[in-house]
C-alpha cells in the first residue's frame with residue numbers, strides 16, 4: 001500500500017510508530033506537498049475573478065506549474081520511503097565471510113547514494129515550488145494571502161528537512177566526489193530556498 005493512499009490518521013499513526021519508515025524524508029516531502037497545494041488553492045481562488053483579471057494570464061501559468069509540482073512532490077513521499085527501505089534492507093544482509101562483507105559494503109554504498117538522491121531531488125522540486133509561490137504574491141486573492149505564507153513555511157520546512165536527510169546519508173558515503181557534488185548542489189538549493197521562503201513570509205506579514 002502506498003503511503004499516499006493512507007488516510008491522514010493512518011499515515012500519522014505509521015509515522016509515529018516504531019516502524020523504520022516512513023521517516024523524516026517522507027515527512028519533509030509531505031510538508032512540501034501541503035505547501036504547493038496551498039499555492040494551487042490560492043490560484044484556484046483567483047482565476048476567473050474580475051478583481052484579478054489583470055493577473056489572470058500569469059496566475060494560470062503559475063497554476064499549471066503548481067499542478068505538476070503537487071504531483072511530483074506527492075510521489076516523492078513514497079519514493080523516499082522506498083529509498084530509505086533499501087538502506088534498512090542492507091542491515092539484514094549476512095556479514096560472516098569476507099565476500100559477504102564486501103557485498104554488504106557495496107550494497108550499503110549504493111543504498112546510501114539512493115537515499116541521498118531522493119531528498120536532493122525533492123529539494124529541486126521544493127525550490128521550484130517556492131519560486132512559483134513567490135510569483136503569486138500581490139497577484140492573487142487577498143482573502144487567502146495568509147495561505148501563501150503558510151505555503152512558504154511548509155516548503156521551507158520541507159527543503160530544510162530534505163537537506164538534513166541528504167546530509168545524514170552523505171556522512172556514510174565514501175565516494176568523495178559524490179559527497180562534494182551533493183554538498184555543493186544541496187547548499188545552493190537550501191540557501192536559495194530559505195531566502196525565498198523568508199521573503200514570502202515577510203511579504204505575507206505586510207498584507208495580513
Ligand SMILES: Nc1nc(=O)c2c([nH]1)NC[C@@H]1CN(c3ccc(C(=O)N[C@@H](CCC(=O)O)C(=O)O)cc3)C=[N+]21
Pocket residue numbers: 018019020021022023024025026080081083084088091114115116118119165168169
Ligand atoms: N532518504 C532518507 N529518508 C529518511 O527518512 C531517512 C534517511 N534518508 N536517512 C536516515 C534517516 C534516519 N531515519 C531512520 C528511520 C528509522 C530508524 C529505525 O527505525 N531504526 C531502528 C532499527 C532499524 C533497523 O534495524 O532496520 C533502531 O535504530 O532501533 C532509523 C533511522 C530515516 N532517515
